[in-house]
């Protein structure tokens with residue numbers, strides 16, 4: 001079992017790092033396997049990062065599963081985060097296109113879409129094999145697709161309209177249905193894609209295994225439309241469910257459930273800004289309480305979970 005978390009900080013940011021992180025640039029010999037450090041270095045080779053390993057006790061997630069791995073990347077500026085996120089995503093696109101002939105990518109709403117902007121520019125616009133992409137939403141607001149609140153519209157305007165992904169491989173919700181109907185319909189579509197081999201299944205969990213989920217986190221620690229204290233965080237049967245009383249407007253949404261998020265091969269948790277520092281601090285702390293935030297419940301069964309953060313988002317970690 002691997003309970004380590006590796007930490008990488010942008011070289012440009014190192015002089016202003018909190019002492020805790022800066023001090024741990026020379027890790028003791030007893031730390032996590034070098035293998036995991038090597039794989040991170042390869043993946044982020046153009047991000048000008050200096051990987052550092054922290055001991056499990058310092059950066060533990062709650063009970064990681066057998067093959068899960070967690071990394072914390074800290075960037076001095078959102079611009080550098082966006083550069084690294086584009087390379088990370090393009091590298092995974094190439095890997096899965098070669099391995100499976102398809103790349104299943106899940107988007108959230110919010111600031112994540114802006115963070116993907118470098119993928120729409122050179123070199124990625126030309127080098128990524130966009131024909132292999134299949135795009136999904138981890139959550140969607142139950143509004144018409146051209147509504148300002150639509151996560152589909154947000155992604156279309158900021159990302160999808162700028163890259164040549166085949167239209168038939170972009171899986172928006174059916175906005176003519178109720179929230180309950182749209183969730184059931186979305187789950188049916190996922191099951192069809194499993195049958196035809198586009199979407200993988202986890203051999204251990206029995207839930208679909210997306211290649212990459214690109215997620216954001218709210219200041220309250222919510223991810224997808226799974227909110228703190230809401231009964232939906234305990235849903236463990238459905239793949240997709242609905243919510244009628246979302247504390248973040250609009251109230252009606254559909255969302256992937258935790259078993260689907262946690263069956264992913266890769267999750268990028270993209271979190272910036274001081275407003276999220278408290279939730280990041282709680283999520284990364286080794287002191288776990290019974291009132292877990294939804295982001296703390298994102299524990300991959302067999303995959304790699306990577307935080308993409310900026311200095312502001314980790315500003316409470318030294319405490």
Ligand SMILES: O=C(O)[C@H](O)[C@@H](O)[C@H](O)[C@H](O)COP(=O)(O)O
Nearest residue numbers: 108109110111216217218223224
């Ligand atoms: O539909 C939604 O509301 C989003 O999918 C939501 O889950 C989002 O990812 C987080 O709230 C973070 O949003 P920000 O990055 O904008 O804070």
